[in-house]
Amino acid sequence: MSGLGREGPGFATALDAGVLTLTLNRPEARNPFVPGMPAALRDLLGDAQADPAVRCLLVRGAGDHLSAGGDVASFARSLAETTDAERQAEFRGRMAVGKALALALAAFDRPVVVRHRGAVAGAGLMVPLAADLVVADETARFVFAYRRLALSPDGGVSWLLARAVGARQARRLMLTAAVVEAPEAQRLGLIDLLVPAEELDAAAARAAADFATAPQGSLRRIKRLADAAPGRDYAAHLDAEGEAIVEGVVDPDFAEGVAAFLEKRPPRFA
Template sequence: MRSFELIDAVELVDGVLQLTVASAAAGTAMDAVLVSACTEALRALGTDVGAVLLTGSGPNFCAGGNLQNFSESDDRGAYLHEMADGLHDFVRALAASPVPVVAAVQGWAAGAGMSLVCSADIAIGGPSTTMRSAYPRVGLSPDGGITWLLPRIVGAGRAREILLTDTVIGAEEAVRLGLLSRTVPDDEIRSEALRVARSFIDGPRATYASMRRLLAQSPDAPLHEQLDAERDGIAAAANSRTGREGVDAFVAKRKPDFRSVN
């Protein structure tokens, strides 16, 4: 794992790579420099990382792009093209992560912030958590992968309604729709998300990576192709160090030591 100058944005603690996607200094708007540092960190993942935690600093997870900076640009189209490129590199890196991605979603997750929540495997929120695409409000079309991710979470029809009507989604509705995994008290969001992330550290990392690949391809794969992929995956796992340790531990009635084979 390489060192990073932006330690406030990227921090490795006890096997969890903690990525801060928005800064309180900018009203928890997304910061291109922070996002770039987070992308670099994901691309440099090593065996010392067992999970990724996405969080924002301040009262909100991420309030979307910095419209103040955008409005001051001489060429707004070029500005947003560059910003979207950087954001989409980050989304691609999250999708390619071999380890689970957990999000601590406090306060608002709007615009690209909502897109990043949709990119997480597990999202922990609280009573104050609120989501909104926010794009119609400012006359812009979506980015961050939300038009691909959201329909796969809530269904195509509901995704159209949420995006076109700029629906404000509270915490209970977000859980019902599957945007949030669950909620805890607001002051426990980060600690619970960190606890969940840490729970993956000593687990079967090869298994998690295989699960993420299978789940990612399943919405577009015919059943027969998915069955073949599952067959090939479990057969490969059976001869892997992870699979051997898991099965041998089960037969021996002992706790598996996946850390030794990760």
């Protein structure tokens, strides 16, 4: 789908060899979520979900940071130009669009890799928290600064964070406006692969390419099972695992995987 190579408010994309690269692209302001951007990203994810040429999503920030989250300059304009009631209506609309983006990211059934350099804050935290693999360098940091603006999390961050690090750690990070540097972030499980700065781009590209050449049905079934597991009892989840296996054994990639194993060669998945 050629339309996946596009520019939108605050971002740009390119599709190559199955990897859809999404670049948050306002580096002079640390790549915030500018007005119009969440809706455009929601639409992009919907298009990507419908396109079989997309086998992996790679998200990166232009410049030295991943994302500053919400556009605080637009918050200041709202304070200056609206009444309390108007401001609440405006932010209710913003939250609805943010919810739609968060759900579209959660529904995306292919691997999501985040290349993380520098800071990520606010609603931008949803991106690495919802990812399947976060590849970062030593400059990476997670900024839970909500209380500095007298606000609370959005973009599903309070839900995603608790799933990533546990409820107690999540409360600590959010309540204390913590800034989590790369070593602690890796220890907590917020970063999967920590590499030297000069290796970051290559490491993220390798990870995305690996997912793009993997058996796609298998990856989607794995994501589906992992996402659903916390809400199921054990017996129901065993049933879901069984159905996923039954679905997989008629996938042509299964035959290729078995043949490659027996022939002692790398598999060549379609």
